[in-house]
Amino acid sequence: MGAVAFGTFWEIAMDDLRRRFATLDGVRAPDLWDTIGARAADLGPVATVTPVSEPVLRSRRSPGRPLIVLLAAAALLVALVAGALVMGSGLVKRPAVVPPEVSASLGPIVTPTATPSANPTASAAAQGPVRLVAYTVSEPIKDCQEPERSICNVDRLWTVNPDGTGAHRLPQDSVRGVLGWTSDGSRIMYSDNGNLAMTDATGSTTAIVPSRPWCPAGAKRIDCQITFVEGGAVSSTTLVPDQTLCPAQVRDDNCQANIEEGVAVAPDGSRIGYVLSEGRELDISTVVTFDLSSGRVTRLQSTRSGGPFQCRTSASEGVNGRPTWAPDGTKLAFERQVIGPLRNGACQATVFVVDADGGNLVQLVPERMVALSPSWSPDGTRIAFHSATPRPGYPSDERALTADIYTIRPDGHDLQQLTDDGTSIFPRWTSDGRVVYRHLRSMSDRIETAATWVMDADGGNKTRIAADDIRALTEAGCTVCPYGPASGDAYWQPQP
């Protein structure tokens, strides 16, 4: 294919660059340890204060922090008009099961309680299973002396009971977003500095998808394996470096698993779907599935993504993202962005459906329709998405955007428009087949100001719900919904 020829051209040039950079190793670095020791002695230790009592309301996240689904996607909307790509991060639609060999190594799983407790593990064991809601909160570090705010915020995993009681902070401290629950509800999946990690709902036991060695042979990563004790309990954390999720025989630096842009767990828990960046340029965007028991990676769709600010010329190119499984596990839907100029210099985006083995690729929506953020209905009969389209004749800014919620059958027929206000985005299905979405007063508003609404699958009975009221969100049937105190979406624990 053309991609191969292109890659070969670059590989020649890039190998040469690597060789030339390697000459830097000839530069002798001074030994600074005595200087460091002397400076440290002059300054003394630093006080770090970590708030734990209650979640802090939506403090700003770090610049590189992923999963912030709505914020990133808001940037995408602006980027559509501006003619640049800002790619949104993805969501987990359905969670997965920890592979048998991992579960065996973790010991018994304790399900937490409905009441807050200083010792959640013990009280959880005493009170039996309940559903929980998992989310992350970006918390400031008190008295932080760093000039960069990103260093002064730390993201924390929280759980809360579905009635809003018992908010509990888990001990993990390098979290960059919840990715969802495993399908049996036993684990919360989250991004740990870009690595896929799992913890039980108490946070006391954290594990990972194992099946591959931590570091590929010859890798020079200095911190690819992390094992430590945390939470004051006997616990170990092991992580999946993103390269672990890459196909075999791929060089360490030629593949990135973009788990924070969407990890979708197959309904039976056997596989996860996500998107890789591959190649020397990391400019090949590939939708893959990862078999949790065998470690086999299956490529479903590979496209030349190009630079992030370039519109590609056709729908067969572009950046893939946000995979979501059909409830029967036979297909995935995903979005593809920057696939050709639309209007006002903006790029196109669309949604595809593909078989779980990579066959039968179907472009779900009409050619000129922008489609983003697909979400498969619980009964598998429809896919919801939002369409953000420049208004003809408007200048190139956010006022030119109109965004509404649509649903369509997985075969690409029976397109239905559910909202017509022009400012509705990010549909999610509730457990009873309704649609939760975000509604902005204006497309120029910040996504954090969006209200949360729920409507029937045909667009009827639109009702606003309080996004900071977990009980109300639970009663609305939320499985994944925006939650006020959270940095992003909250995830309801599946019923066993």
Add this chain to the structure above:
Amino acid sequence: MQVMESAAAVIDARPDIEGLYRTDGDRLWRAIYAFAGDPEIASDAVAEAYTQLLRRGSAVRDPAAWVWRTAFRVSRGSLKARGRDEQVALHQPPHSDAYIDQDLLDAIGQLPDGQRAAVVLFYYADLPVREIADRLGSNSLAVRANLTRGRRRLRDLLGDRDG
């Protein structure tokens, strides 16, 4: 609940941090040198980053990533203070006992700040894009964009000599 980092915790962390410095400090210094083009800035940034790491001790969860991010931030601040953010004129380092590709260093010095950092971390430090984003306090898309542009610019600048 407040968790105070005690002096004892810092002392406990010291051997690990020295171990990290012994294994990774030179590489970080060279990366900062390639980025900033000045051995003095590199030494100050690395020393400052490790000093801050020592002060924080076990409060830093991922010391390797943290110290790189901090060192790049410090060196970036030094460059800005010198008013040389856009273009870096690289000097020969004080201690050089092997061939150094001065053409490459000069070319790196002509890249904008973000491209320079991304290219150095990708080609010299051998870090994947996501980790580069972590260490620069950036995001993957921005790093990829900087990498793509930086590579093209480097190819243009070095093109004649590459033949």
